[in-house]
Amino acid sequence: MTRTTNEQPMGRADTGTPGPSGALVPVLAFAGIVVAVMQTLLVPVIKDLPQLLGTEPSNATWVLTSTLLSGAVATPIMGRLGDLYGKRRMLIASLSVMVVGALISAFTSALLPMIVGRTLQGFAMGAIPLGIGLMRDMLPREKLGSAMALMSSSIGVGGGLALPAAALVAQHTNWHALFYGAAGLGVLSIALTLLVVPESKVRAEGTFDGLGALGLSVGLVLFLLPITKGSDWGWTSATTLGMFAGSAAVLLLWGVYELRSKAPLVDLRTTARPAVLFTNLASIMVGVSFYVVSLVLPQLLQLPKETGYGLGQSMVVAGLLVAPLGLTMMFTAPVYARFSAKYGPKTTLILGMLIIAIGYGAGLGLMSAAWQSLVIAVVLGAGIGLAYSSLPALIIGAVPASETGAANGLNTLMRSIGTSVSSAVIGMVLANTANNVGGVAIPTMHGFRVSFLIATAAVAVGLLLALFLPKQRPAAHTQLRASSEEDANLERAEEALRSFRGRVLDAGGTPVARAKVTLIDRRGRQAGATLSADDGSYALAVPAQGAYVLAARADGHAPLASSATHTGDDSPVDLDLSLPGETVTA
Numbered sequence: 001m002t003r004t005t006n007e008q009p010m011g012r013a014d015t016g017t018p019g020p021s022g023a024l025v026p027v028l029a030f031a032g033i034v035v036a037v038m039q040t041l042l043v044p045v046i047k048d049l050p051q052l053l054g055t056e057p058s059n060a061t062w063v064l065t066s067t068l069l070s071g072a073v074a075t076p077i078m079g080r081l082g083d084l085y086g087k088r089r090m091l092i093a094s095l096s097v098m099v100v101g102a103l104i105s106a107f108t109s110a111l112l113p114m115i116v117g118r119t120l121q122g123f124a125m126g127a128i129p130l131g132i133g134l135m136r137d138m139l140p141r142e143k144l145g146s147a148m149a150l151m152s153s154s155i156g157v158g159g160g161l162a163l164p165a166a167a168l169v170a171q172h173t174n175w176h177a178l179f180y181g182a183a184g185l186g187v188l189s190i191a192l193t194l195l196v197v198p199e200s201k202v203r204a205e206g207t208f209d210g211l212g213a214l215g216l217s218v219g220l221v222l223f224l225l226p227i228t229k230g231s232d233w234g235w236t237s238a239t240t241l242g243m244f245a246g247s248a249a250v251l252l253l254w255g256v257y258e259l260r261s262k263a264p265l266v267d268l269r270t271t272a273r274p275a276v277l278f279t280n281l282a283s284i285m286v287g288v289s290f291y292v293v294s295l296v297l298p299q300l301l302q303l304p305k306e307t308g309y310g311l312g313q314s315m316v317v318a319g320l321l322v323a324p325l326g327l328t329m330m331f332t333a334p335v336y337a338r339f340s341a342k343y344g345p346k347t348t349l350i351l352g353m354l355i356i357a358i359g360y361g362a363g364l365g366l367m368s369a370a371w372q373s374l375v376i377a378v379v380l381g382a383g384i385g386l387a388y389s390s391l392p393a394l395i396i397g398a399v400p401a402s403e404t405g406a407a408n409g410l411n412t413l414m415r416s417i418g419t420s421v422s423s424a425v426i427g428m429v430l431a432n433t434a435n436n437v438g439g440v441a442i443p444t445m446h447g448f449r450v451s452f453l454i455a456t457a458a459v460a461v462g463l464l465l466a467l468f469l470p471k472q473r474p475a476a477h478t479q480l481r482a483s484s485e486e487d488a489n490l491e492r493a494e495e496a497l498r499s500f501r502g503r504v505l506d507a508g509g510t511p512v513a514r515a516k517v518t519l520i521d522r523r524g525r526q527a528g529a530t531l532s533a534d535d536g537s538y539a540l541a542v543p544a545q546g547a548y549v550l551a552a553r554a555d556g557h558a559p560l561a562s563s564a565t566h567t568g569d570d571s572p573v574d575l576d577l578s579l580p581g582e583t584v585t586a
Contacts, residue, residue, distance in 0.1 A: 069228075520549040
């Protein structure tokens with residue numbers, strides 16, 4: 001009988017220190033909101049950037065493109081570094097780089113230093129998967145769902161709340177104040193993280209794959225750069241097509257290298273699992289749909305009423321009317337937790353995308369008044385909040401704990417790719433359908449409606465992909481009805497043999513009654529659960545041979561997790577669990 005142990009306490013940093021503070025979740029979510037602010041910080045002053053920086057409009061767009069590219073590159077890399085060397089450490093590093101970038105941008109009005117500063121700000125996007133990983137490592141299972149939902153939604157929350165705040169600052173003060181404010185938020189987030197968030201002890205094995213990181217970075221830049229600049233360069237230009245071809249070649253070679261690497265940056269075999277693959281593909285579609293409303297509604301609201309369809313609102317009022325998009329996403333997190341606990345994250349993802357489709361469908365006829373924009377923002381915020389909240393739960397349920405950061409980093413990257421594609425496509429649609437009035441391109445209602453139809457189509461594709469997500473397996477202790485009493489008795493006898501069994505004890509060796517013992521398979525899914533008897537004994541049937549984790553939890557005792565392997569034969573594995581302390585082999 002093969003048996004291995006590799007104990008890691010659950011729901012806390014280690015058995016010798018108290019569990020995480022109740023402020024852990026809000027502090028990590030605040031960090032996510034802070035870094036998401038960087039993505040929309042300059043939206044209120046986009047049209048003024050060429051004049052503010054003294055450059056051509058085509059050059060000024062690099063101030064936005066640089067942040068997007070660095071965020072896409074940093075997200076999977078920081079996730080992997082967090083898995084290897086500590087998620088809290090990498091979270092603080094991400095926020096520190098962001099603060100440096102914000103200060104560089106605050107002190108300059110020159111193009112090149114501004115691009116450097118904005119590039120450094122984009123690196124902070126790695127904080128999202130790092131925060132999700134810290135939550136998985138430290139929080140008890142019953143609190144994890146709503147916490148991850150809030151962290152995942154922080155991308156939209158930060159973006160939504162930043163619009164009115166940035167508009168207010170830009171309208172009444174010097175635009176550099178935006179960067180001073182961002183730096184201040186970053187410093188506050190670092191301080192709170194140092195005070196509240198303990199370091200996780202969960203580590204991945206291996207070393208950092210520098211060559212893999214370089215290959216992924218080059219491939220992503222070659223892919224995303226023509227997407228964001230294609231309208232300026234021309235979609236059929238040699239530069240655009242050459243970069244797309246180069247991206248395909250680099251990413252193909254990178255994939256071959258990663259499959260052969262002993263310690264890859266991204267475990268492509270894990271990524272190819274249906275649960276991970278279809279979640280990531282659906283994430284792209286959710287990202288596309290999320291960004292459409294952020295591009296369309298602010299323009300519609302600010303267009304003059306003289307156009308016949310513009311709503312004539314100020315920059316600040318437009319931001320306030322779109323802000324409920326982010327607020328609704330934030331308040332959706334606890335709703336998601338209850339719904340997902342009952343029906344599962346796959347069902348919640350499908351429901352969220354259905355609500356998004358309804359929001360965009362209704363939005364086609366709700367563009368004639370400012371209050372209608374508010375309704376659209378609230379409905380879409382609820383749908384996007386449910387969809388975003390489901391994604392980390394689906395990923396975490398399919399990957400080992402040691403790969404949480406990298407896997408969620410890749411998922412966050414997929415969402416970023418979706419928003420990048422959305423920005424390019426919607427920008428092209430609005431430009432091609434615009435009316436030229438006195439040399440100024442004015443977006444048309446036709447362009448807005450086509451944009452909403454594109455978002456609806458993206459959600460429809462996402463729904464189709466979500467249907468291919470594998471169903472959650474029922475717990476191993478939930479048995480099929482036997483065709484006869486004899487078959488039922490035989491089935492129970494076989495389960496008793498192919499099982500883990502033992503006793504749950506305290507540090508002094510006294511049996512612990514009614515301790516919950518959970519069997520977790522290598523994908524992080526629950527394969528069975530039971531309560532210990534009055535004498536501390538427990539038994540859990542094993543659905544198949546392989547490596548498992550036995551997690552034990554009881555009131556008044558520190559939780560414990562112990563890994564063990566079952567060979568799949570008809571002999572039980574005897575394993576006593578001591579709370580707290582080490583596993584005792586019976």
